[in-house]
Amino acid sequence: MAHRLWLGFIIDRFEVVRNDSVEQLLLLGRMLQGTTKLPWKFSRHPAATGTFFTFMLFGLKFCSCRTQGNLQNFRSGLQLLEDRI
Helix, strand or coil, X not given: CHHHXXXXXHHHHHHHHCCCCHHHHHHHHHHXXXXXXXXXXXXXXXXXXXXXXXXXXXXXXXXXXXHHCCCHHHHHHHHHHHHHC
């Protein structure tokens, strides 16, 4: 439950800053990259399935920012993140 609450907060924060703050978007991107770096860290427990897919959806939403022009200068990092997701 705690992971779901934190993830909800981070997604809400992303929706607020996605059009205004490149610095905060980069911070969120770094958090996403760190989380997806080692896939074996994700829980395989059935109760964690919803949180896992919510996180993957958040990662894809973040990667879609590059098509909106917010993160054009950071294509390589976004491509790496997209590949991991």
